[in-house]
Amino acid sequence: MIREQVLIKFKNVGLHYGAGPEILKNLNFNIDPGSFHFLTGPSGSGKTSLLRLLLLSMRPTSGEMEMFGKNTNRLDKSALMQMRQHIGIVFQEFRLLEHLTTFQNVALPLVVRGEPESAYKSNVEELLDWVGLGHQMHVRPELLSGGEKQRAAIARAVIAKPDLLLADEPTGNVDPELSERLLHLFVELNRMGTTIILASHELHLLNKFKFPRLQLKDGGINVSH
Numbered sequence: 519m520i521r522e523q524v525l526i527k528f529k530n531v532g533l534h535y536g537a538g539p540e541i542l543k544n545l546n547f548n549i550d551p552g553s554f555h556f557l558t559g560p561s562g563s564g565k566t567s568l569l570r571l572l573l574l575s576m577r578p579t580s581g582e583m584e585m586f587g588k589n590t591n592r593l594d595k596s597a598l599m600q601m602r603q604h605i606g607i608v609f610q611e612f613r614l615l616e617h618l619t620t621f622q623n624v625a626l627p628l629v630v631r632g633e634p635e636s637a638y639k640s641n642v643e644e645l646l647d648w649v650g651l652g653h654q655m656h657v658r659p660e661l662l663s664g665g666e667k668q669r670a671a672i673a674r675a676v677i678a679k680p681d682l683l684l685a686d687e688p689t690g691n692v693d694p695e696l697s698e699r700l701l702h703l704f705v706e707l708n709r710m711g712t713t714i715i716l717a718s719h720e721l722h723l724l725n726k727f728k729f730p731r732l733q734l735k736d737g738g739i740n741v742s743h
């Protein structure tokens with residue numbers, strides 16, 4: 519676990535795609551370790567783009583980002599890859615691999631790291647039990663409901679114990695009752711120490727939880743506590 523006083527620091531960060539207009543303009547904000555933020559804003563306001571910066575899959579076109587105490591502009595590809603291992607991501611569309619079982623999907627980040635099954639088997643089983651998928655461990659994603667797929671995707675995102683968990687509209691493809699249950703799962707993960715930034719435009723759902731918000735509008739950001 520990485521312990522920094524400030525986990526993420528944005529200093530005058532701007533972003534544009536190619537020759538297009540600036541999507542994110544002069545963003546300045548900090549994220550403390552252990553916090554939970556909702557990322558909100560109208561469609562097209564740049565929520566996914568901001569998550570791409572945080573996931574280190576894009577670099578800012580202006581300004582500087584510090585993550586885990588390091589200026590990301592100064593990191594080479596291998597250092598970025600290493601930092602990336604501390605970050606988990608959950609997408610709206612689950613992105614499970616159809617030819618793998620639930621167990622294999624969740625274990626994938628550990629397989630990629632070269633860990634043998636004997637080292638992670640019981641951890642994966644325990645996590646699947648915890649997210650309520652113990653009984654669906656050996657089936658493929660096509661047999662899972664939307665909520666079950668998303669719980670598998672969340673389990674895959676946290677199996678390697680990331681310090682930072684990003685989620686891009688994670689409840690976009692499940693019904694309202696399941697959405698609330700999924701949000702409670704994120705709250706539990708946050709209670710156990712994971713820093714979370716969760717993008718959603720479902721304000722009726724977010725209003726049920728008292729977490730600070732990063733609100734994007736017209737390229738700028740407003741941080742409410």
Ligand SMILES: Nc1ncnc2c1ncn2[C@@H]1O[C@H](COP(=O)(O)OP(=O)(O)OP(=O)(O)O)[C@@H](O)[C@H]1O
Nearest residue numbers: 535538541559560561562563564565566567568719
């Ligand atoms: N790969 C890309 N190339 C060029 N423009 C892009 C790319 N990705 C996003 N954009 C543009 O950047 C802007 C912000 O898009 P982004 O997907 O970050 O917004 P969003 O807030 O996540 O939207 P939504 O809520 O609709 O998913 C949009 O105008 C979009 O067209």
